[in-house]
Amino acid sequence: MIASIRAVSSLIASVFILMSGFGLANYVVPLRALGEGWTATDIALIGAVYSAGYTLASFITPKFIRLTGHIRVFAANIALMVVSILLCALVADLWAWMAFRGMFGFAIASCYLIMESWINEKAENEYRGFMFSVYMVTAMGGTIAGPYIASLGDVMNTALFIVAAIILASAVFPVALSASSTPTPPTEVGFDLKSLWRRSPVAFVGTFLSGVIAGAWLNFAAVFAKMSGLTETGGANLIAAITVGAIVAQFPLGRVSDHVDRRAVMVFCCILGVIAGLWMFTLDARHEYQLYMAACLSGMVMFPIYSLNVAHANDMALPGEFVRISSGITVLYGVGVILGPLIGGQAIANAGARGLPMVLAVFFAIYGVYATWRILRRPAKA
Numbered sequence: 001m002i003a004s005i006r007a008v009s010s011l012i013a014s015v016f017i018l019m020s021g022f023g024l025a026n027y028v029v030p031l032r033a034l035g036e037g038w039t040a041t042d043i044a045l046i047g048a049v050y051s052a053g054y055t056l057a058s059f060i061t062p063k064f065i066r067l068t069g070h071i072r073v074f075a076a077n078i079a080l081m082v083v084s085i086l087l088c089a090l091v092a093d094l095w096a097w098m099a100f101r102g103m104f105g106f107a108i109a110s111c112y113l114i115m116e117s118w119i120n121e122k123a124e125n126e127y128r129g130f131m132f133s134v135y136m137v138t139a140m141g142g143t144i145a146g147p148y149i150a151s152l153g154d155v156m157n158t159a160l161f162i163v164a165a166i167i168l169a170s171a172v173f174p175v176a177l178s179a180s181s182t183p184t185p186p187t188e189v190g191f192d193l194k195s196l197w198r199r200s201p202v203a204f205v206g207t208f209l210s211g212v213i214a215g216a217w218l219n220f221a222a223v224f225a226k227m228s229g230l231t232e233t234g235g236a237n238l239i240a241a242i243t244v245g246a247i248v249a250q251f252p253l254g255r256v257s258d259h260v261d262r263r264a265v266m267v268f269c270c271i272l273g274v275i276a277g278l279w280m281f282t283l284d285a286r287h288e289y290q291l292y293m294a295a296c297l298s299g300m301v302m303f304p305i306y307s308l309n310v311a312h313a314n315d316m317a318l319p320g321e322f323v324r325i326s327s328g329i330t331v332l333y334g335v336g337v338i339l340g341p342l343i344g345g346q347a348i349a350n351a352g353a354r355g356l357p358m359v360l361a362v363f364f365a366i367y368g369v370y371a372t373w374r375i376l377r378r379p380a381k382a
Helices: 002-007 009-035 040-068 070-090 095-120 123-148 159-170 170-178 191-201 201-227 230-256 262-281 285-302 304-315 322-377
Strands: none
Touching: 002 285, 002 304, 009 040, 009 070, 009 095, 009 123, 009 159, 009 170, 009 201, 009 230, 040 070, 040 095, 040 322, 070 095, 070 159, 070 170, 070 304, 095 123, 095 304, 095 322, 123 159, 123 230, 159 170, 170 322, 191 201, 191 322, 201 230, 201 262, 201 285, 201 304, 201 322, 230 304, 262 285, 262 304, 262 322, 285 304, 285 322, 304 322
16 A cells, blocks of 8 residues: 555655645635626636536547647646636636636646546555545645635735736656656547446446535635634634634544445435534524535535545446546546535525525435435345
8 A cells, every 4th residue: 555655655745736836716706706806607607617628528638648748748738827816816807717727727626637547557455445535635635725825815916816826837746756656648549428337326326416516515605704704813713614624524434434335425415414504504704614514514525425436437447448437437427526516606606605505415415315325226246
């Protein structure tokens, strides 16, 4: 296990830096949009185009990996993220931002696909949940810093966007300068959703639903914090609370899932997710610390469920299939992430800040019911 972690140590370092820049960019963008006077529906549209770019990466990126290898494609997509966030700083126009955020979504999804297929190729089945937990904890740890950096500046000028670009650009160094071996480029590219469905129906459906949940949260967390009456620092604390919860739970959930039916762990996570969503629904800035606690509980399951889906799908993958599996998962997750901000934005438009936690609770409930049904249909891991 230690040898496996050492084999991807440079990648893990790049993940931390990359996600620090990602966390800052994703926090600044919706706040700047609010500052420009754009509505929740406008922000949802920006998020949907971002997610469309995210999904498009599943079709295109594997072909580039096959032609040029993992590291070159990784570096190219980091460059694309830097360009897109700098363009957002230069041009404050709704339609332009849709295009810029679509570029960013494509680039970050490409990086995810590369990183996750890389890690899955290096991981043995008995350690896959743990290895993916290392990756996810590192990624989430990086995202904590972003909102706090945002609280030090003004989202209405360009400085924070430039800082995000600098951090993102720095993510290329650990991987580019590492002497560690990289995965062999796949001989076949593309994805096969039918095959993914046959191998793991629960990962198929669960990946989509986790995308809806994450899409709603990632695009409207800052908006939810502001509409709930939290300050800039309070909003950063809220993001940190949900991320800390994910970090705390990622290792134990991943490790437990290596020894039991991963679907049972999914059901457990969904129960906690429903409780957390309903709890947040009752709170606002007058109950600030309870809001942080509810967010922490939600974070303990919101992001780990994605890891459980990836691990479950890759348990049945054959050598050489990891890029195809990652591509299929990225497609499903991307479709969910497209719908998430549209659903979340409409819920906020109709019900105010409380609409967002209600969306989370509803989709956690749907996911938990389906995972339970799959356990009853097929006792073995499938």
